Amino acid sequence: MTFTVRDAQPGDAVTLAPLVGLLDGVGRVRDLRGRIVGMPPRGHALLVAESERGALVGWIHVFAAWRMTSEPFAEIGGLAVAPDWRRQGVGRALLAAAEDWARRQGCRALRVRVGQARHEAPAFYQAAGFRALKQQAVFSKPV
Numbered sequence: 001m002t003f004t005v006r007d008a009q010p011g012d013a014v015t016l017a018p019l020v021g022l023l024d025g026v027g028r029v030r031d032l033r034g035r036i037v038g039m040p041p042r043g044h045a046l047l048v049a050e051s052e053r054g055a056l057v058g059w060i061h062v063f064a065a066w067r068m069t070s071e072p073f074a075e076i077g078g079l080a081v082a083p084d085w086r087r088q089g090v091g092r093a094l095l096a097a098a099e100d101w102a103r104r105q106g107c108r109a110l111r112v113r114v115g116q117a118r119h120e121a122p123a124f125y126q127a128a129g130f131r132a133l134k135q136q137a138v139f140s141k142p143v
Contacts, residue, residue, distance in 0.1 A: 001051065001052075001085065001088055002051070002052045003049045003050055003051050003052065003057055003058075003085075003088075003090060003093070004049070004050055005047055005048070005049050005050075005093050005094060005097045006047065006048060006050060007045070007046070007047060007048075008036055008046040008047065008048045008059065009036070010033055010036050010037050012036070012048060012056060013032045013033035013036055015055065015056045016032060016036075016048065016056050016059060017032050019056060019057075019058065019059055019080050019081075019082060020032055020059070020078070020080065022080040022082075023078050023080050043063055043064040043105070044061070044062070044063045044064075044077075045061070045062050045063070045098070045101045046059065046060075046061050047059065047060050047061075047062075047094060047097050047098065047101075049081070049085075049090045049093060049094055051085075055082075056082075057081065057082045057084075057085040057090055058079075058080060058081040058082060058085060058090040058091065058094055059078070059079070059080060059094070060076060060078065060079045060094040060095070060097070060098050061076065061077035061078045061079075062074050062075070062076050062077065062098040062101055062102060062110070063075055063077055064102070064105045064106075064107055065107075065111075071108045071109070072105075072106055072107050072108060073102075073107050073108060073109040073110065073111050074098065074101070074102030074105060074107040074109070074110050074111070075110075075111045075112065075113075076098060076110065076111070076112040076113075079091065079094060079095070079112070081094075091124060091128075092128065095110075095128050098110060110130075111133070112125055112130065113138075
């Protein structure tokens, strides 16, 4: 099974939605199209893995993060691979593309937050060279 990695386009929303739904449980097409179109042109990348038959089989969102307490880094906002395509190199290829993007942005590290419900994710990221930095709680407030 072969695939290529490319930038996502607004027209990908329909076929990308089920893959986004792997993480958010919903994957609404209308919301997704708006998020793709509304993504800032600088400092963010949304990449997809496309099979030789034109099916989207994975995606990654990566963005540059600037903090007063650390060197610039890139953070993975989401990564998902279609179940039938797992363990085929799709996730690793998407990570490699995100790393390349991060280097071009001047970032010195790539970070990811892993939810406790994602049981397979820590081993995947550790095998890709990531190491755990800390455990934390995430808080949110509507604005």
